[in-house]
Amino acid sequence: MAKENTVWHKVLDNKNDLPEGRVKTVTAAHKGICLTHFEGKFSALDNKCPHQGGPLGEGSIENGLLRCPWHGWDFHPCTGLPPGGYDDGVETFAVKEEDGAIYVGLEAEAPHDTTVSDLMVETMINWGVTTVFGMVGHSNLGFADAMKRQEQQGNLNFYGIRHEGAGAFAASAYGKLTGKPAACFSIAGPGATNMYTGMWDAKVDRAPLLALTGQVATQVVGTGNFQEVDLVQAFGSVAEFNHRVQSDSRHVELMSLAVKHAILKRDVSHLTFPDEVQEKKANPRARAKTPEKRMTSLEIAPPASAVEDAIALIKKSKRPVIVMGHGARTHKKRVVQFAERLNAAVVTTFKGKGLIPDNHPLGGGVLGRSGTPIASWFMNESDLLIVFGASFSNHTGITPKKPIIQVDFDPLALSKFHKVEVAVWGEISRTLEIFEAELKGKTDTLDQRPEIAERWKIWKAEKAKRLQETSEKGISSIAVFDAMNKLTPENAVMCVDVGNNAYSFGRYFESKNHDFLMSGYLGSIGFALPASIGAWTAVGDTRPVVAVAGDGGLCQYLAEITTLVKYKMPIKLIVLNNHELGKISKEQRAGEFDVWKTSLSNPNFADFALSCGAWGKRVTDQAKLKSAMQELFEESGTGVLEIITDVDLI
Structure with missing residues (x-):
């Protein structure tokens, strides 16, 4: 029987979509429902098994009973009661049929109660951290929900990436370009450890960064729980400010100090959020903090x-x-x-x-x-x-x-x-x-x-001589950067990877009003593509963003091309493909070692880009290089230009 304040939610457009004897998971408002069709009747049960929280809608009806998919406990498909008179049944909800559709009736949802996560996210935004790169998962859902509310209000931009390492590199690049912190965000365990390299990249290059990680519930820390990693200990060497948020923490003050350390120290701050803290109701008297009168001027006069x-x-x-x-x-x-x-x-x-x-x-x-x-x-x-x-x-x-x-x-x-x-x-x-x-x-x-003009004249004459060097194996890097000098927008943000492509870039590309982002002290391969994500979120469509990568570096975060397409980032990616870790081969020869295990088997990067929904083109003929590059820069959306190059012509 429906109550007076019942709100009806359509959960099935056509009742025939759920055959007799079947179950499925549906959602009514924010409530997970196990919808059953048994003996001609549609019924709605709480989707969570009372024992381990197993999703009953993923179970099945066997011998007239609904069986939990996780541990096999049985419930009646209509009443939710277990056989044998046990008192651990599941709640049921009103169901009605109208015009062949199925509706579930629930009590009207109560207004959202402000949580610890709500206040901490608001504080983070007040301190200027409005860009987050990350992945939402089972151990960070409460904090993610708080960020969702702020994004819906237009206060926050969240970019879902395909690998947490890319999120950390994007945040590092954002900090290098702007001098302000962005955040990277992950679940506990493997999601958090994936961010480690990007966090170190920010640290050693003195870029402010805020890392936010989910964590398993405090009560199971130390028991070897699924995906349990002591993240405070794990990040102790990389994070200047490094704390676990507890139920009795001064929550908004912790967030304030985390962002303040990142800005003033030009370093990494890390906060990890145990599951039970994220959804904890905030003290009604608690308010989000702001940086007002909390930051000192950095205009230090020398002795x-x-x-x-x-x-x-x-x-x-x-x-x-x-x-x-x-x-x-x-x-x-x-x-x-x-x-x-x-x-x-x-x-x-x-x-x-x-x-x-x-x-x-x-x-x-x-x-x-x-x-x-x-x-x-x-x-x-x-x-x-x-x-x-x-x-x-x-x-x-x-x-x-x-x-x-x-x-x-x-x-x-x-x-x-x-x-x-x-x-x-x-x-x-x-x-x-x-x-x-x-x-x-x-x-x-x-x-x-x-003298400067004369030395440039000498160097340009030398570059012109090198430009004449050709090979049947591929186009020279000199030719690639000569074309880029002529065609790259003069105010672009340039994101550079590690390897021979970076050496040639530094040597041959002539800067104008560009900004350059690279993995400096850490020298981490794979930086360019995720860095371009961070750069674009910082400058938007006010400046072009160009990423230059080798084939070895690009493959480390290749799937992030889908991120560029998803968020309609008009980033231009130029990949020098020589089917080799050329810099490592060069170092092996210099050290008088045999060249070993540096050859690469690559996809057709242009075809891969096309399959992701981006513009893509491959160039093998130097005569067609400039026209292809012109096409790339004229493309309005995400573009990938793959250039087959000779590893020896750098």
């Missing part, structure tokens, strides 16, 4: 003694060269203005590629193994190196044989590998403001612009 020593060196210099690393990315305009006052060449690390355009009169390109001979020439001809936000990695090769002024916001980064003449601890723009005031009218440097 006076360091400024004095730096100014003395700059005044004496005739041929200063400025080196910009990734840490200077938010100060690049100020650094370039400083260079223009000093007439100083500006070179960058590979991670800092594009912080000054290559066509700028003072731009000297990239230093190091992925760089140009222009940059190394100016470094070696200098009488002073002024280094902003660089880490002095071996890959970059900043020489310690020249006098060095190093400016960085992180005191531990100063003189990290060897002593420098002047270590300046301070925020870069604030430091430059002081430098400029102290140096006004007091420098006597040579104008290096004519």
